[in-house]
Amino acid sequence: MQDTAPHTVIASPPDSRVIADWIRLEGTAGVGCRTGRLLLDAFGSPAAIFRAGQAALAAHVPAVQAAALCAPLSSELARQIELTLAWLSEAHHHVLTLHDADYPPALRQIPDPPLLLYVNGQRALLSSPMIAVVGSRNASTQGKANAQAFAEGLSHAGLCVVSGMALGIDTAAHEGALRGSGSTIAVIGTGPDRVYPARNRPLAHRIAAEGCILSEYALGTPPVAANFPRRNRIISGLAAGVLVVEAAAQSGSLITAQMAAEQGREVFALPGSIHSTLAKGCHQLIREGAQLVETVDEVLAAMRVSPLVRQAAPPPVAAGNATLLAALGHDPVEPDALLARLGLEAGALAGELLALELAGLLERLPDGRVQRVVRAA
Amino acid sequence: MQDTAPHTVIASPPDSRVIADWIRLEGTAGVGCRTGRLLLDAFGSPAAIFRAGQAALAAHVPAVQAAALCAPLSSELARQIELTLAWLSEAHHHVLTLHDADYPPALRQIPDPPLLLYVNGQRALLSSPMIAVVGSRNASTQGKANAQAFAEGLSHAGLCVVSGMALGIDTAAHEGALRGSGSTIAVIGTGPDRVYPARNRPLAHRIAAEGCILSEYALGTPPVAANFPRRNRIISGLAAGVLVVEAAAQSGSLITAQMAAEQGREVFALPGSIHSTLAKGCHQLIREGAQLVETVDEVLAAMRVSPLVRQAAPPPVAAGNATLLAALGHDPVEPDALLARLGLEAGALAGELLALELAGLLERLPDGRVQRVVRAA
Numbered sequence: 224m225q226d227t228a229p230h231t232v233i234a235s236p237p238d239s240r241v242i243a244d245w246i247r248l249e250g251t252a253g254v255g256c257r258t259g260r261l262l263l264d265a266f267g268s269p270a271a272i273f274r275a276g277q278a279a280l281a282a283h284v285p286a287v288q289a290a291a292l293c294a295p296l297s298s299e300l301a302r303q304i305e306l307t308l309a310w311l312s313e314a315h316h317h318v319l320t321l322h323d324a325d326y327p328p329a330l331r332q333i334p335d336p337p338l339l340l341y342v343n344g345q346r347a348l349l350s351s352p353m354i355a356v357v358g359s360r361n362a363s364t365q366g367k368a369n370a371q372a373f374a375e376g377l378s379h380a381g382l383c384v385v386s387g388m389a390l391g392i393d394t395a396a397h398e399g400a401l402r403g404s405g406s407t408i409a410v411i412g413t414g415p416d417r418v419y420p421a422r423n424r425p426l427a428h429r430i431a432a433e434g435c436i437l438s439e440y441a442l443g444t445p446p447v448a449a450n451f452p453r454r455n456r457i458i459s460g461l462a463a464g465v466l467v468v469e470a471a472a473q474s475g476s477l478i479t480a481q482m483a484a485e486q487g488r489e490v491f492a493l494p495g496s497i498h499s500t501l502a503k504g505c506h507q508l509i510r511e512g513a514q515l516v517e518t519v520d521e522v523l524a525a526m527r528v529s530p531l532v533r534q535a536a537p538p539p540v541a542a543g544n545a546t547l548l549a550a551l552g553h554d555p556v557e558p559d560a561l562l563a564r565l566g567l568e569a570g571a572l573a574g575e576l577l578a579l580e581l582a583g584l585l586e587r588l589p590d591g592r593v594q595r596v597v598r599a600a
Numbered sequence: 601m602q603d604t605a606p607h608t609v610i611a612s613p614p615d616s617r618v619i620a621d622w623i624r625l626e627g628t629a630g631v632g633c634r635t636g637r638l639l640l641d642a643f644g645s646p647a648a649i650f651r652a653g654q655a656a657l658a659a660h661v662p663a664v665q666a667a668a669l670c671a672p673l674s675s676e677l678a679r680q681i682e683l684t685l686a687w688l689s690e691a692h693h694h695v696l697t698l699h700d701a702d703y704p705p706a707l708r709q710i711p712d713p714p715l716l717l718y719v720n721g722q723r724a725l726l727s728s729p730m731i732a733v734v735g736s737r738n739a740s741t742q743g744k745a746n747a748q749a750f751a752e753g754l755s756h757a758g759l760c761v762v763s764g765m766a767l768g769i770d771t772a773a774h775e776g777a778l779r780g781s782g783s784t785i786a787v788i789g790t791g792p793d794r795v796y797p798a799r800n801r802p803l804a805h806r807i808a809a810e811g812c813i814l815s816e817y818a819l820g821t822p823p824v825a826a827n828f829p830r831r832n833r834i835i836s837g838l839a840a841g842v843l844v845v846e847a848a849a850q851s852g853s854l855i856t857a858q859m860a861a862e863q864g865r866e867v868f869a870l871p872g873s874i875h876s877t878l879a880k881g882c883h884q885l886i887r888e889g890a891q892l893v894e895t896v897d898e899v900l901a902a903m904r905v906s907p908l909v910r911q912a913a914p915p916p917v918a919a920g921n922a923t924l925l926a927a928l929g930h931d932p933v934e935p936d937a938l939l940a941r942l943g944l945e946a947g948a949l950a951g952e953l954l955a956l957e958l959a960g961l962l963e964r965l966p967d968g969r970v971q972r973v974v975r976a977a
Contacts, residue, residue, distance in 0.1 A: 363929040363930075363931075364927070364929065364933075364937070364941055365873075365875075365929050365931040365933065366929075369874065493874055494871035494872065494873075494874065494879070494883060494886075494892070495871065495872070495873060495874075495930060495931070496742075496871075496872060496873060496929075496930030496931065496974075497746070497870055497871065497872075497894040497895075498742075498930050498972075498974035499929065499930040502871070502930070503894070506871060506892055506894055509871075509886065509892050510891075510892055514887075515871070515883055515886050515887055515892075517874040517880070517883055518874075545967070546968070548968075549934070549967050549968025549969070550968060551936070556936060560946055563946075564946075
């Protein structure tokens, strides 16, 4: 693809008039990302397109589109511009045009980059190195734990984790990423003033505050089924790689992975049991050339990011504790329940628990229960 | 590799004198598979080698080996020949030489085919199309169920399943294969009159009766650690493909897979949970180019064998367990994590888990985690 000529990239924030022209261009019937870009390449800016006149435009686009571009501004679009300018006056709300200097460069390289990006949150994240973590909405508990752990590890290594804010894997990925320094970007399939699904409202607020919500859809755009697969090209387009954690055969995550491959991005997939329907999509990707990964470091190595600086390994747990650790699991547990599970005497158990606590491997909760503390290797 | 010249292949069973010469050749100090084959290519037969004289031999092998070949028959080798001829007089005992017409042609193509094969059982199986199914001795219950199901399916499709009669995956593979029409070949690392491990004595008897036991080692050869990896080249050498079901990192099954790849055989591997140590070897193979497979039909397609005619599906598991089975997923899981997932009391969960375990649908792992076991349809 031909990139936008450097002289058209502007470093200062666009003013209201410029924003209005971009919204008008993007909102004109029949003008999508590809036609818009073609005209921008030919005329240099939306203002120049609207000044060009029908004959000049018709040399590049069908007559009906040329006519639409020369028609007076519709009241509907005027209202949309007004809404957008009001939205932009609020803190942490931004619009990036394809010509803005901080439009994500990787996204600008895809065949059909959005003309406009609506941003709610930390705009600076758009210049981070990014990796997408995606997967099934109907994820397994283990799948969600994997997504969270990988996202957290990738974020700790400085990568910003991009996902789609759907339930399941996406949600777990955003949550894990928010724990690390790399933070997270949610690319949504509605207008930037909408949250879908409603259950993710608290997560959306956290991401807007600490991370970044991104949309190519105009304010007020409701959830429309067709917009979600199309949105996936932005998820993969932003990122240098896409990690698929769990995916059924023929699922949306595979579309994202396919787009990623077409965009020249690395595709990673976690394998799973041959008896799990949620592993079938990942296995298909691996057969088609995706890189099978078991650890965060494998992803980082392929992305040429330095592996995490490890904290000192925890003191080795006395051999006798393996049974206790297994019995503890990873949830809060009543000491009495442990007694029953282990068949120990109360005094012996108390001693074992104290040893774990002193080693920093056990926490006593205010309600008297105990919980194992797993420290990253 | 240069194949044995056709004129040296003999169709009728070798007589005692010929067998004795082969045993003497194979048993001469310093003469292994490669030197033996070199001399056979040069002189045509063991008898011709022994007639050639030291000077002629020394043109092909070091002087010390030439001298050893011209020395009188040792009493030790004479005794070995006597033992072998006695063993051969029993039903279903055979010795195949590299020049026999029914020496398995695929095995003859490897760089170091055994000069002699000791066969106990259905000699005709040696001309079957074969696939190897191998894996860990310390297999999980699910791994063994997978090995059995795949071996049974492959055998039903007419493939003879080759394995090494070790505990774990090998044993499960032989057992599954014995249920199908393709039967099974056990390639052992001891003499054909020994069984190792002793626990597999009943299985060895079944394989000798219905399938075939194969060894390159002389009668009386005890289990010696070095012989088992070397034996693996025969397992892969006989087969057109090798399926690795479960394997830890740096395990013997990976040696078999590596030999298979060097011999130009297809390598297949079953994926598994990223949290299972027994999946790590398979994942390594997949990263190195092995074909990830989830079903018998995928293996058959790659082997260009017609897929099976399906039997009816098994009765579904009682509905009451659906929630628990869903919560279990297909990865190793801490019982405590299940409690949290299901909101059950510990006692109630323990009862449900026990019921699943008794039904053969759950495995308790050594580290205290549990894992669902899916049985073949």
